[in-house]
Amino acid sequence: MNEHEHEVDLDQPLCTDSVRRRAARLGVGTPRRHRCIARPAPSTERERSRRPGVRSTAVTTPPVFRFSPNAYELGLFEERSGRCDACDSDRELRYTASFYAVDKPDYLCPWCVADGTAARRFKGSFNDWLGIDGVPVDPDEAVTVDRECASEVANRTPGYPSWQQERWRSHCGFPCAFLGYVDSTDITEYLVEPDFAADVDGGIGFPGEVLRDYLSRDGDLTGYLFRCVVCGAHRLHADAS
Numbered sequence: 156m157n158e159h160e161h162e163v164d165l166d167q168p169l170c171t172d173s174v175r176r177r178a179a180r181l182g183v184g185t186p187r188r189h190r191c192i193a194r195p196a197p198s199t200e201r202e203r204s205r206r207p208g209v210r211s212t213a214v215t216t217p218p219v220f221r222f223s224p225n226a227y228e229l230g231l232f233e234e235r236s237g238r239c240d241a242c243d244s245d246r247e248l249r250y251t252a253s254f255y256a257v258d259k260p261d262y263l264c265p266w267c268v269a270d271g272t273a274a275r276r277f278k279g280s281f282n283d284w285l286g287i288d289g290v291p292v293d294p295d296e297a298v299t300v301d302r303e304c305a306s307e308v309a310n311r312t313p314g315y316p317s318w319q320q321e322r323w324r325s326h327c328g329f330p331c332a333f334l335g336y337v338d339s340t341d342i343t344e345y346l347v348e349p350d351f352a353a354d355v356d357g358g359i360g361f362p363g364e365v366l367r368d369y370l371s372r373d374g375d376l377t378g379y380l381f382r383c384v385v386c387g388a389h390r391l392h393a394d395a396s
């Protein structure tokens with residue numbers, strides 16, 4: 156396995172040159188050593204299982220989603236036996252959140268979400284490309300978020316249940332990681348961050364006093380917490396029933 160180390164302050168390392176350059180330019184705080192696998196992930200599970208030296212645990216341990224690191228804890232997959240419509244394998248974890256495709260599969264396993272098999276096979280996406288901050292509705296305008304990572308959010312990252320169409324927050328030119336649901340009490344610890352405070356105080360279309368008083372994790376006005384994969388700053392999205 157071709158591994159290397161580099162220094163970026165990311166909880167979920169993005170092992171790309173552009174991130175390293177950006178992190179360096181931002182003067183990201185105290186860097187921490189990460190171990191990254193330089194070799195690109197195999198595109199299908201069949202390729203993965205054909206790789207020499209890969210034990211069966213590599214296939215049975217579900218993939219981690221760097222843009223949705225809490226996907227399993229959040230219930231975006233349910234424990235249910237079935238055959239994945241994308242890879243035809245018998246699985247125990249079924250994807251439960253949004254998938255936009257003409258022909259909707261009944262059962263998608265996390266591996267087929269993560270490696271793009273599901274998106275390719277069903278010509279679908281898990282998150283709306285235009286819902287990602289930095290992707291303009293007008294195709295003539297410049298995309299201001301890393302395209303490769305935005306594509307990973309759209310095509311290889313679980314969506315999350317929300318009242319309206321999902322929004323995916325970005326920061327530092329990259330899509331953020333979706334962490335989970337937050338209420339009025341939860342958000343107080345992030346209000347010291349200027350960009351998060353700006354989101355709360357009118358930046359996402361709701362009056363600040365409403366979000367500070369009535370935001371809930373699962374009620375009529377729901378908060379969605381994101382964290383920048385480069386600098387660690389938090390961002391908020393909220394929507395209502």
Ligand SMILES: [Zn+2]
Pocket residue numbers: 239240241242243244263264265266267268
């Ligand atoms: Zn599958």
Ligand SMILES: [Zn+2]
Pocket residue numbers: 326327383384385386387388
């Ligand atoms: Zn950032």
